[in-house]
Amino acid sequence: MSGADDALLRLATLHGFEPQWQDFRGRHHHVGLDTLRLLLRAQGVDAHDPEAALGAALDEAARAPLPPRLTGTAGQHLHVALPIDCPPDQPIAWRIETDSGVVQDGLAQPVCDPRPVLVLMLPDEPGEARLMLGGALQGEAALTIAPRRCFQGPLESRRCWGLGVQIYGLRKDGDGGLGHYGALADAARAAARRGADALALSPVHALFAADAGHFSPYAPSSRTRLNGWLVDPGGMPEVAKTAALAAQLGIADALADAEAAPLVEYGAALPLRLRLLRALHAQFAAAHLHPPSAMGAEFLRFRQDGGTRLEDHAHFEALHAHHLRADPYAWDWRNWPAPMRDPRSTEVATFAAAHAEEVAFHVFLQWLATRQLTAAQRAARDSGMGIGLIADLAVGTQAGGSRAWSRTAALLEGVSIGAPPDQLNLLGQNWGLTTFAPTRLAAQGYAPFLDDLATAMSFAGGVRIDHVMGLARIWCVPDGARATEGAYLRFPVGDMMRLLAAESHKRQAVVVGEDLGTLPDGFRDLLVSTGLLGLRVLFFERENDGAFAPSWRYDSRAVATSTTHDMPTLAGWWRGADIGLRAGLGLLPEGQDEAAEGAARQRERDALWQRLHEEGGAEGDAPAGPEPRLGAAVARFLGRTPSVLAMLPIEDAILSEPQVNLPGTTDAHPNWRRRLPAPVPALLEAEPAVAILGALDAARREGGG
Template structure:
């Protein structure tokens, strides 16, 4: 093995990997060197490689500051973490006791700790943070026993109620939650609600946030502070370019006329949020200032004096623009109140879980988190995915994520804070691209996705922390395990009671036929689709094939005719599967008659033994177009489509009422 390859492996890069079709792949030396450089390990000569190997050894010693384990199991520490002998264990509840650390062949053995929580071990001169997790996550069975639950997945902006607003908000979400609870739903999966860049109306994708620690203020319900959203004409597509400035103007009017009681509540919220919230509000004010002045997209484009959040220039700006900073603090308070109200509405209406939050896989490198805490993140690298079944061209998402070394160095504090922010208002969490908990496909900035490599993440620690925070919040955990799934990942999820996703289109047998409903896992979420996939009606009509060839995207089919011929065969296979399950009857519907297929598909997913079924609202209603087409920006109206009517109105339609009645019957006969 070359010295470059030894360095790459020591840094956690996987040189050889297997793609979604099982073909062996190898990362080029050029890509390895570029990624290593971004990680801080120069590899352009034998001397720099030697220096980088020494740095990795030093970095591993720093990582001795944190360890996780399952309650009742012994902890293992590297020998470099200290000497064997008596050590003081300080428990989270304030109690302490002396334990004996033993030396064994593989390092140091710490006796099992039964108390779940975050503790500290004083081992000589070194203090080690210890996270003791339950064996598994909080589960659906913990919440409701053997009952099988269902709920819709919604895009918040797409929702409508009786008001004439340009897009749905947390108030609309509360309305939708009550409407679905009335029809038997026990959960409602929502699109990410992370903070975006409110001054830039072009950045409305929920999966490219500024930070995941705070909320998307555009969804704040002004009614909770005595305001009203700006009225807007009904439209099929959200006009974010005009809707965002109009919403901000309405919210600013609400802020300017806030009551004294609201003033005190915002101050109390700011005190709880502390320095992190203050820095985020300053970031939003600075971003609005420089974006308006020069179109600066991120903090890297600001004058250098403002790059450090602790600088005198930033402090002076905050003093000179106190009202602007105060406005963004107010909006974070209002957004939290609004989202909390939506969760209360769901639970009070009878839902067992209520909201299921969506945790995006990363954040924008020019955003609030990267400005406030740059050392938490991978710099110079974008997260993405190699070519796979979901994205045949591969993907580079233009976002960054946590550095595995930084997580170890900080005792995983940024990850824990991110989990808590997502679970603060929810009875469950969906972790986007959960495969990234084991390995991230990282791509050097400016390179194609094919020039990336897998970076190993501390999966065991991350899984234990998820179980611990799930246990504390009494929230179920769903992991998006779609794409190139590494061997052993799904069994590891099962072991932690982390629900995987079993999507109708991907659940096939070895002959590519659709699996019968009983073959779906109990410990998973059964789904007709996701926001990145065609709707049932769209798939039946071949709308995804229309987009595929219209945009010139890569296809496994030789040509468009072959693609459509293959879909015709798949339609027949799906209909036969639905007939065999007893959810469909009669001759196969024509391609322009998707209603019976949607009915049968929802009943089929309801019939599965999976503990939870989640159905996109697009399939509940039977619409053709999907919310997002991965790998596109302006070519497809991503995150802009609205529901055709208010949720109550849609659910009262006879076809939808019958569809949900069948789903309820199948879930709990």
């Protein structure tokens, strides 16, 4: 290997990219040098002359002052890296001032290991602070003193259970064929009446109001803004009711037709929803802004407090709609005229002034979304839920969305995140999303990450972090490359976990991490030590001989669940509907056919029924179809596990067969379009939900296995 190649590998490692990786079979792979060059470019690193770039990077790292933010754990040592030219024999004056008024200071001698390091003992009380260095080495940094574990709330003292729902699929009279936040309060109250402590939601991140075709909740425009699609137009009855707005606009029949559709037809439902919301905004502005009423003053304060970041999103939405009307291929802001790609340009400011009403409308949507989600959480807690809503934080962001356009989020450019090949997908996965550039994220004091967490936790009692291993490392693929032609990118996982723990206590929110797939060594141990709940899925929890694991084997510091949105429902799995579906689409594992998969599923059904017979109260022979006694036995089994939280998707509470999302498909399967057959309160007051949730609630209260 040449000196230049060796320098390139060291440069990649310095910037977080791992030049080697191990696949699910245990085989080691080397990342191509061209791939590493492209990935470094995505971090803003010019690797044309890798030896010079490496020398400059090492020199910069050695002489770097304090970073904008340091993190440590309360009552433990903080290790502060110092510039390489720091005088080794000269004590350094230091001072820590916490926001609560605690002050610690003193002199400390640097320790060379081999770079000079200052070792300080942190205060016992978690919180935000400032670290100041004096004497020969002047410096100051924000300091997050984190608690040892994430907030646990009711999970400290009892085992809870919850229900999961997809918001877009909720039904409520007059919804126009698309679920909304107004149905959440009803759903939360209904679940609470059955004994639930939590209601887990699909992501509510902002999507694209001008494009009904991009509706995956896991492919957001911004994770710091909310989805205005899902606002309930009838959520401000003091301004206008939905029926009156529909009559005024002449769209009552169209709304009824959309509401009658078995699936969410976004192309019809979204424009109707936005017409209602625009009419609501016009009436609100006329009645409450000129002059401002108490409600109008609340809106104006929200807009002022939102500052530049809120205005950026509203500007983007207006610009996105404008460019799409002129050119259907202008979906990505990187294809807009150069001045419009810069959120701080004079041209953008001029556009925003000329389209002030449209910009205000998108601010209005954010205000209403915040109000309605907050009201749903209040309804959940007032109904007796210990946790309430559990929000969902998607793993990445659309590079063509508002967060990337704002240029404030330290995002990678020119790469997509995904997953390397595994036993379920031998070609790997490319999700078409981007994520943070770790070095730039640290340079911004982790502010974009904290913004994401604050938004997700602001209206909820918990948050689920999708693909939580992305806090430690994530698979990155250069644009235009195959999913196999990527590399892992490491993140400062210690800092990320400490910030997560600190934010969870600040917001009083429990944290769940989707820890499925190929995990870094020791990662689950890190989750446990941080108080972050992993995920244990019934179908995956097996013994070496294929038997389903007994209830007592489930982790206590995890969430036990029957399935996930990317897997078959319980009813669909039992009937084998997913096998025929995947076979028809060519998605079966390599070397397998439908008959072999069907025979294997029969063995799995027998094994599950055996376990349910032993621990789930199942009696008699296994049912031919997904009968209520199957659902009740699964719920009872999950309830018996020591896991502090058991979750059941509503599809499994009503034994619905269709799968929410089928990975590897777009138009071939109606992903993210399934509607519930009735409003949640009606579903939970009827069979089979009464029996299934009753079994789950009783098992939770009995104390488990």
